[in-house]
Amino acid sequence: MGTPLESREDQAETIVERLEEEYPDSTISxxxxxxxxxxxxxxxxxQCTDERVNKETKGLFEKYDGPADYANAPQDELAEDLNSITYYNNKATYIRSACETIVEEHDGEVPDTMDELTELSGVGRKTANVVLQHGHDVVEGIVVDTHVQRLTRRLGLTEKESPEAIERELMDLVPEGYWQQFTHLCIDHGRAVCTARNPDCSECVLADICPSEKGDGEIDLASGEPW
Incomplete structure (x- = not known):
């Protein structure tokens, strides 16, 4: 079992520094x-892997051009185009509805504010943060996905449950200049080492400062979360 640093702020800064060294090319996939x-x-x-999404969107983006194409697509046809994606029927509905709003209320342009983005169908704060950061070069918060949730709880940065509460806490701990990169570093480390069920603590660059390091059996491998 590792020993956390004296403050969560110090813990967060050290985590960023070490993961940046470990994953120097970390970015959106x-x-x-x-x-x-x-x-x-x-x-x-x-709830779908980026690898699967990239395979699906290769053809999707060739077939559909602007938001009007998606908005006017028959529901069944768009859903069929997404049938290898999890919850493809629901996601087809979200995409059609979001694109209708983009056409009708935003002159066909993806909006550039958190409030306007989260008013789109199927768009919560996590999705809006990604679009703002990588589409508009605007960083208003930290993207909290399943990897970020898992790692930050294991590392003792938060005890919160909901993504929104975790994000608020992380924004107080992680230096603002690292808000965007923090997510990508957690994702890379979560995929490579700190996996949900079988984290490889022996190869983890954070083991010595991680309160959930499984040397003492601290991690519940069934849930992937600390006890």
């Missing part, structure tokens, strides 16, 4: 060429 493609890719990525 979804493929897109414009803001609309980014928005759609992020909607599709909910």
């Amino acid at each position: 979804l493929r897109y060429s414009n803001r609309l493609e980014l928005l759609i890719a992020v909607i599709l990525s909910a």
Whole structure:
């Protein structure tokens, strides 16, 4: 079992420094060429791997161009185009509705504010943060996905449960200049080492400062969370 640093702020800063050294090229893995493609890719990525999304969107982005194409697409046809994606029927509905709003209320442009983005169908704060950061170069918060939730709880940065509460706490701990990169570092480390069920603590660069380091059996591997 590792020993956390004296303060959570110090813990967060050290985590960022070590993970940056470990993953110097860490960045978003979804493929897109414009803001609309980014928005759609992020909607599709909910409870689905980025690898699967990238395979699906390759053909999708060739078939559909602007938001009007998605808005006018028959529901059944768009859903069929997404049938290898989890919850593809629901996501087809979200995409059509979001694109209708973009056409009718935003002159066909993906909005650039948190409030306007989260008013779109299927878009919560996590999705909006990704679109703002990578589509508009605006950083208003920290993207909290399943990897960020798992790692920050294991590392003792938060005890919160909901993504929104975790984000608020992390924004007080992580230096603002690292808000965007923090997510990508957690994702890379979560995929490579700190996995949900079998974290490889022996190869973890954070083991000595991690209160959940499993040398003492502290991690519940069934849930992937600390006891």
